[in-house]
Amino acid sequence: MTSSALLSDAWLVIPLYNEGPVIADVVEQARERFPNIVCVDDGSSDDSADRAMQAGAVVVNHPINLGQGAALQTGIRYVLEQTEGEYVVTFDADGQHQVMDAQAMVDLAKRDDVAIVFGSRFLDDRTKPGLMKRIVLKVAVAMTNRSTGLRLTDAHNGLRVIRRDAAAQLRLVQNRMAHASEIVEQLGKTGLPWREYPVHVLYTDYSRAKGQSLLNSVNILVDLLFK
Template sequence: MNDEVWLVVPLYNEAPVIGDVVRSARAVFPNVVCVDDGSADDSVAQAARAGAVVVRHPVNLGQGAALQTGFEYALSDPGMRWVVTFDADGQHQVSDVLEMLEKARTENLDVVFGSRFLDDRTQAGFAKRLVLRTAVAYTNLTTHTRLTDAHNGLRVMSRDVVSRLQITQNRMAHASELVQQIGAMDVRYGESPTHILYTDYSRAKGQSLWNAVNILVELILR
């Protein structure tokens, strides 16, 4: 059944890790599309060598635009039933994807959002946790959803939901826009615990407290 799943991976300058990320994912899910968002390093070659389909943006457009491109590519496969949004920097775990898909299938859900706050596996600092929870509270107030982690990049979505998404916010605010659009669809959704693995590499790539603050600022401005 995993051949009906496409992993959509926004990719921007992740050459040191993207090969391992793709190989690990493809050991379980054969269909992986990396949307290269104007990388200046060897990311494209590494992703392709690991077996991913690579779609390229000639210039950097932002993660929201990369996801939308990946959605459109996945929709071109008539056998696709599920899309998983998956980070390129090694933070997400394939085992969590399997649990989320099982939850979606057994509970007849259209969307399963990953949440780092449903168990204690994710070691986020107090300040970052506070900022992200503030962003969640704001999102819950302004959308038709009730989530514990609105800015977790690991999500499982049905074909029907993906076909109706139109992401226009290209930067960090795209996550809130995605939640807002799903809330407006009146579809069945749930959450599943995920382990976000913060490493020295992922922190250097933008998983800092400052990045969390940027999420909150963009959310309010939007």
């Protein structure tokens, strides 16, 4: 059971790159539970930054596109240096993550006093990634678990809750898709307690076009091999 109160001690960090058609809705819906949101506009060529700001988010700008890992590091640094937020919630800009899942993950972190909560698409059957994508993601999980020593069921889900003490130890240098494994590795090295939580990732025509294709999953494996 999740609470209905606003989560004022948590900040959503949303990497943002050319998401003008959807970002206002994503921010507005998230602010019903998370009043504090920072979007890191990663060199967008559209009006994403303006739309996010008008919807109520703080916007930090990269002058050029640096990649999702760099955007996450910038957003996390903003929360740590500019706010007193206790929790960082990494959240995608394309509408595939569910606010209720993020809220439940923060509630879990508080209730069980854990520093990290990883969202997992594979702890229940709500998410429908398709057979080939599921296979590729499972291979990526196996590779990440082998390199990190953790035992996750989903290593490349962008929905995570990270307590301030854990977030302060992150130094992401992998700007592209390999950052997803890097963040797991660095969080694992903190030795702080963690959990997984079942989440529903909603794949739409829009999110697939923005990078949730099978090809993108293969690119994750390539990045893992050659990072």
